[in-house]
Amino acid sequence: MIDFKNVLKSWMLVSACVLAAGVAIAEGEGSIELKATAQKVVVVIEEDGTERTELVAPEIVVPGDMIAYTIDAKNVGAKDVERVVITDPIPEQMLLVPGTESSEGATVLYSVDGGENFGREGELTVLGANGVPRPAISTDFTHIRWVFETPLAPTAERSVRFVALVE
Amino acid sequence: MASRWVAHKWEGSTMKNARRIASRLLGVFVIGLLFGPTAYAVGTGAGIDISNSATATFTVGGTPFTEDSPTEVIRVAEVLDVEVTLLTVTSNTNNQVTVGPGDHNQVLTFSVTNTGNGSDEYALSALSGPGFNGSGSDTFDPTIVDIYFDDGTTPGVFDVDDTRYDPGTDDPTIPADGFITIHLLNDVDLTVVDGELGDSQLTATSNDLALFPGGAVAGDSVVGAGDNTGDLVLGSTGAMADEYGTYLVSTLQFDFDKTSTVLNGFGNAEPIPGSTVTYTLTTEVTGSGTATGVLITDDVPANTTYVAESMTLNGVGQTDTLDPATIDDSNFDPVGGPLNNGSVTLDLGDLTPADSVQTITFQVTID
Numbered sequence: 285m286i287d288f289k290n291v292l293k294s295w296m297l298v299s300a301c302v303l304a305a306g307v308a309i310a311e312g313e314g315s316i317e318l319k320a321t322a323q324k325v326v327v328v329i330e331e332d333g334t335e336r337t338e339l340v341a342p343e344i345v346v347p348g349d350m351i352a353y354t355i356d357a358k359n360v361g362a363k364d365v366e367r368v369v370i371t372d373p374i375p376e377q378m379l380l381v382p383g384t385e386s387s388e389g390a391t392v393l394y395s396v397d398g399g400e401n402f403g404r405e406g407e408l409t410v411l412g413a414n415g416v417p418r419p420a421i422s423t424d425f426t427h428i429r430w431v432f433e434t435p436l437a438p439t440a441e442r443s444v445r446f447v448a449l450v451e
Numbered sequence: 452m453a454s455r456w457v458a459h460k461w462e463g464s465t466m467k468n469a470r471r472i473a474s475r476l477l478g479v480f481v482i483g484l485l486f487g488p489t490a491y492a493v494g495t496g497a498g499i500d501i502s503n504s505a506t507a508t509f510t511v512g513g514t515p516f517t518e519d520s521p522t523e524v525i526r527v528a529e530v531l532d533v534e535v536t537l538l539t540v541t542s543n544t545n546n547q548v549t550v551g552p553g554d555h556n557q558v559l560t561f562s563v564t565n566t567g568n569g570s571d572e573y574a575l576s577a578l579s580g581p582g583f584n585g586s587g588s589d590t591f592d593p594t595i596v597d598i599y600f601d602d603g604t605t606p607g608v609f610d611v612d613d614t615r616y617d618p619g620t621d622d623p624t625i626p627a628d629g630f631i632t633i634h635l636l637n638d639v640d641l642t643v644v645d646g647e648l649g650d651s652q653l654t655a656t657s658n659d660l661a662l663f664p665g666g667a668v669a670g671d672s673v674v675g676a677g678d679n680t681g682d683l684v685l686g687s688t689g690a691m692a693d694e695y696g697t698y699l700v701s702t703l704q705f706d707f708d709k710t711s712t713v714l715n716g717f718g719n720a721e722p723i724p725g726s727t728v729t730y731t732l733t734t735e736v737t738g739s740g741t742a743t744g745v746l747i748t749d750d751v752p753a754n755t756t757y758v759a760e761s762m763t764l765n766g767v768g769q770t771d772t773l774d775p776a777t778i779d780d781s782n783f784d785p786v787g788g789p790l791n792n793g794s795v796t797l798d799l800g801d802l803t804p805a806d807s808v809q810t811i812t813f814q815v816t817i818d
Contacts (some may be wrong), residue, residue, distance in 0.1 A: 318520035347494025372505040
């Protein structure tokens with residue numbers, strides 16, 4: 285049974301946090317501005333036959349297309365921002381293209397249970413078709429998380445990125 | 452133009468390719484991770500919105516905060532694609548439908564599959580006659596009769612309850628990843644001769660193709676014309692597909708012969724009680740084509756008694772009991788035949804002119 289009273293309580297707690305964040309921005313103490321950009325990965329063939337990959341606006345997206353998600357985190361406050369953790373769900377209609385997630389200056393973690401629990405690649409398991417746990421692979425990932433190794437100084441900006449395939 | 456865009460063939464886009472392209476983009480070395488084969492049976496439906504929003508948690512001076520990014524929404528465009536496939540003709544290894552001179556309403560059966568990601572309406576058309584030679588070996592021209600939907604009582608088989616297709620009036624709507632079965636009927640001219648081949652083709656064209664200007668190629672799009680006011684994209688098939696089937700003229704001849712020899716206890720051929728009569732049945736197929744499921748049955752004559760286990764096929768002894776596991780199945784039915792005097796049956800399966808003469812023998816004794 286779900287304990288609705290507790291759920292409500294925790295929801296109120298979350299609301300309080302959000303409010304607090306709003307206050308923080310207003311006071312200019314230190315805050316992060318988060319921007320997410322979706323771009324389509326396209327291959328351009330030059331006249332000499334060489335291939336080049338480009339990112340373009342995702343105007344027309346069809347199954348099989350690859351979308352690069354870039355998340356820019358900028359410290360718009362006056363103080364250092366510490367313990368920055370960026371979490372992005374991999375849309376349910378998409379699959380993470382393995383090896384495309386950026387990892388510079390961050391520890392990359394994954395979730396296979398809708399963002400409940402996170403672990404490093406290789407640590408996670410899912411139930412296989414036969415009911416026996418097997419190592420999780422990139423198609424099992426529901427969320428990706430970057431834990432920044434260093435604080436973000438005022439005006440500093442850092443980006444993370446992953447590419448996903450539209451199923 | 453310095454460069455051109457390449458439309459991704461989404462149904463052929465493998466994760467391996469995706470990794471190759473993406474790794475080049477990001478300048479990273481992509482490790483070959485475990486990755487199961489990804490099949491896009493249909494792909495994400497046309498007009499579906501893919502939303503994404505990132506969340507950051509952080510602390511400032513020890514106080515935790517949470518910040519969400521604005522939500523990015525991508526609307527999946529509608530891809531127009533179709534495939535036409537000739538259904539397997541089980542009676543012929545070359546997938547040809549065997550016909551005879553002057554045959555009417557000979558059926559080629561196709562499936563039309565919507566390989567796009569949205570529901571679409573298709574026009575069907577048939578092609579035959581002079582100037583069409585799909586197989587390259589076409590020597591006669593079947594005469595198109597009609598196109599029928601396979602919506603009758605026997606799925607996959609043309610029957611009287613199937614509905615005739617009326618172009619423009621009942622163009623079928625097929626959901627994404629769905630398919631319909633279509634029968635294309637042709638008549639065969641009386642003048643055709645054994646071994647001739649005739650091709651006939653079925654074409655399915657998305658009615659939405661009319662929204663594109665002439666000469667449109669895969670990857671071209673029409674803004675806002677897709678499901679949920681998303682864009683409409685011409686898929687790799689160009690929203691039009693065709694496939695042909697071939698009729699094989701076969702004047703299959705079935706030659707059957709029966710002889711008997713008598714041997715009595717005196718070593719001569721006088722048929723007296725106790726004499727053994729050996730019946731020899733020969734079967735030969737000539738012309739072209741395949742005689743399927745050839746079953747030879749012969750009655751044991753009155754006033755004779757079948758000699759147990761006396762059946763042979765091409766010199767090899769056969770059992771009297773049904774044994775479906777063996778290819779050349781034989782059976783003696785003690786009360787078979789009009790006289791209830793017993794009958795023998797041998798299943799020869801499929802026979803072609805390439806098979807040698809099939810020789811069956813069995814013995815009876817005169818009562």
